[in-house]
Amino acid sequence: MKKTTLKALLIAGLGITxxxxxxxxxxxxxxxxxxxxxNSKEASxxxxxxxxxxxxxxxxxxxxxxxxxxxxxxxxxxxxGESYDSYGYSSGGxxxxxxxxxxxPEGTYTFTAMQGQGGWVGYGSVVATVSDAQVDADGYVTxxxxxxxxx
Numbered sequence: 001m002k003k004t005t006l007k008a009l010l011i012a013g014l015g016i017t018x019x020x021x022x023x024x025x026x027x028x029x030x031x032x033x034x035x036x037x038x039n040s041k042e043a044s045x046x047x048x049x050x051x052x053x054x055x056x057x058x059x060x061x062x063x064x065x066x067x068x069x070x071x072x073x074x075x076x077x078x079x080x081g082e083s084y085d086s087y088g089y090s091s092g093g094x095x096x097x098x099x100x101x102x103x104x105p106e107g108t109y110t111f112t113a114m115q116g117q118g119g120w121v122g123y124g125s126v127v128a129t130v131s132d133a134q135v136d137a138d139g140y141v142t143x144x145x146x147x148x149x150x151x
Contacts, residue, residue: 052064053142054142055113055145056147058148058149064142065098066097067095069117069120070116070121073086073101080107111127111145122148124147124148
């Protein structure tokens, strides 16, 4: 009798456990779900930088001030393809310079600007390396994105 009762309880317990788990995500795994590789440890040690964005006019004049028909800036890591967006303060559809991004990891990036609401300005791109050597006296890596065309 004891063996029959024990078997019945075990079967009932197993049945409840199986029905309670609605997907594989709900099952408890014996192995750890988070593993750290040497690459992830290196990535966590990567230094990050403060980026200050400006523009270069078609005549080659660099500027860190003014309002432009600008949607923001994008930095795309050449090696990984990962992108980092910067959206600045918008006033009447225009954005003011300079714009900032805090926390860009060291590496080589293609920097560009997104066209603003009005579509009055088109932007080119520039490839630059972000590292200690590019940090200026103000503590920023300053990137100037070229204006390709204006209406």
